[in-house]
Amino acid sequence: MSTIDTLTPVLTDDWDAEQSWKLATYESRGGYEALRTALGMAPDDIVAAVKDSGLRGRGGAGFPTGMKWSFIPQDNPKPKYLVVNADESEPGTCKDTPLMMASPHTLVEGVIISSFAIRANHAFIYIRGEILHVIRRVQAAVAEAYAAGHLGKDIHGSGYDLDVVVHAGAGAYICGEETALLEGLEGRRGQPRLRPPFPAVAGLYASPTVINNVESIASVPSIISHGAEWFASMGTEKSKGYGIFSVSGHVERPGQYEAPLGITLRELLEMSGGVRHGHRLKFWTPGGSSTPLLTDEHLDVPLDFEGVAGVGSMLGTRALQVFDETTCVVRAVLRWTEFYKHESCGKCTPCREGTWWLVQTLAALERGEGSEADLDLLLDQCDNILGRSFCALGDGATSPISSSIQFFRDEYLAHLTHGGCPFDPAASTAWAGSLTGAAK
C-alpha cells in the first residue's frame, strides 16, 4: 500500500472553493453522490460500512460510531431520532464551527445518510447559539437540501422521508454532554440524565436516539463514497481515518490541519511555524481543557486515542492549545477552573460544590496566599470530584489541576515565595512582540 500523505484534506477539501457553502458548489464537487449511493443500499449495510471503517466518535470520547448506531433497537415501535451535537464548546475546540460555516452540506448529507441507516425520519442539528453565522449557513443548507429533494418526502423516489430541524442552543457548555443536550432539545434546563437507560434505548422523547458529533456525521459521506477500507487505510491500528487538528495559542500560525490520526505535535508545529519566535513550548492540551496537560516531553506522542491515553491524557477533540514559557500555568488553570465552576449545572453536589472550592483554593494560591499543604488540599478536592460527579464535567474540571501540579509543582510554590504571580501577563499576549520591542 502506498504511503499516506501527512495531511489528508477530506472534510476541509472544499473550504477554499468559491461560495463553498452553496449547494451548487458542493454538488459540482461530487456532493450528494454518496447520498444516491446510500439510498440504493440496505440500511444495515451502511451501518456495517461505518463499523468496518473503524470511525470512532470525533466529539471526544472515541466510541465506535457504527457500533453506536447498531445499538438502536429496530424492533422498538417508537420513532427513531438522529441528533447532531454541534454544541462545540470545549475550551480550545474549534473544528466543527469552521466546518459548518464553510461546508454545511457535508454535514447535511451525512445527516441524511446516517438517519437512513438508523431508520430515523426526524433529525435535529443542535448548534450552540453563540455562532450566529454558522447557524445561518446550516439553516440555508437545510433549506437548499429540501428544495433539491434531498430532504422531505420520498427522497429521490426512494420512499424514504426525512425532516431536519436546525435548533439553536442558548449558552450552556453542559449541553455538549449528550443527555443534557437532549434536555435542552426538549425545552428544559440542560442537566444530564442518569444512564442507563442510554439514549440508544430512551433518548429524545424517550425514543431510540443516536447522538453524534458534527465531524463524525460529516465523515460518513466519504466512507460511503470511497469505502470503509479507504477510510481505514488512514490513521493507526485502532484509531482509523482522518481528523481535524486545531492548533491554537503561542504558535506562529495557528489553524486547522486535517490529518490521519496519529500525527504528532512535532509535525503539526512544523507546519504551523513552530512556537512563536524566540519562545519555547511549555505546556499544551491535546484535546481541550478537560484533557490533562502535556509538556515538551510529549512532542512525539502519536495523536490517536491510544497514544495520548498512554501518556495519561486523552485525545479528546484534538484541540491543541499551545502555551509558551511566558504563560503562568497557575493563571491558566485557575481560569479553566472558573469556567467549570460557571458551567457546572448544579445537579450533583461533588461538581457544584467541588468546583467552587477548587476556585477558592486555587485563587488563594495564585495570589500567593496559603501554603504548600494547599496543593494536597487541591488534589484531595479533585479526588472527591473525579469519578464521583454525575457526568464528565466534574471529572474534566480536575484534569488541568492534577496534571499541572504533576508537571509544575514548583511554579505553584513560586507564587507562595513570590507573594503572588511571578509572571508578566503582558508578555503572553499576541502583541507582546510590539509591546516589548522584541523581534517577532
Place this chain on the structure above:
Amino acid sequence: MALSTDTLGELREIAARYPQKRSGLLPMLHLVQSSEGRVTPEGIEACAEILEISPAEVSGVATFYTMYKRKPVGDYHVGVCTNTLCAVMGGDEIFTRLKDHLDVGNDETSADGKITLEHVECNAACDYAPVVMVNWEFMDNQTPDSAVQVVDDLRAGREVRSTRGPALCTWREAERVLAGFPDGRVDEGPSAGPASLLGLGIARERGWTAPDAPAPAAVSGGDPAPAVPEERAEEPRATAESGDSTTKAAAVEEDAPTSETAAEKKEAD
C-alpha cells in the same frame, strides 16, 4: 407590555416545528428577546401558555442559559472571550480596556444604551485568539485598540463587518435568526478565515491529498472487506479501558458510551 399578535403567531410556528412542542422553548425565548429586547414576564407567560406548561417552568429554563437576559441589552452585545487561551493571548487586556472605555462593568450596558459588555467563555474560534464576539458574530484577532475602534464605530452608527461574516446587525435582529427566521445575510462573508485554511493551503502546496479511492465496486457496502475484522471484538474493550478517562472529558462534547460500554466497564472493573 403584551406581545404582538405577529410575535405570538411566530412563537406558535416555532413550537410546531417539533414532534413535541415544548422542544421549541429555547428558540421561542430567542424570539421573545428579539421582540422585547430581553426575556420579559409577558414573554414567559406567552411561552408557558403556548406550550401548556407553567410560567415557573419557563422561568427555570430562561435562568439556566446564559444567552437569555433579564435586563435590557444594548443594540450590540459585545462578548470578550476570557477563557484561558484568549485571556492569555490578550483577552483580559481587551476586556479591561473596554470596561474602562465604556465605563461599565461585566454584563452592563453603556450609558447611551448602545453596547452591552460581557466576558464570554470559549467561542470555538481559538485559532483566531484573542476573539471578541459582537451579537455572536466573530471579530477575530482583536487587540485592545481594534476592540475600542469596533465599539466606537458601532456607537457612531458606522457599518462594522464581522471578520468572518456579514455586516453586523443589531442584537435583536441576531436573536431572530437564532429563533429560526433567516435574515438573508447567509451569503455575506467568506467560506473560511485564513487560519481555517492553513492546513489545506499547505496540503495544496505540497501536493498532499487523501488517498485515491479504490475502484467503485468497493462502495457497494454489501460485503466490503472489513478493514479491521479481527479487531472487532476488541474494540469495545479498548474503549472501556479508556473508559475511566472517558468518563472524564469524553461526554462533555458527545459520544458518551452506550449501554454496552457500561456493561463492558462493569466487567473491566
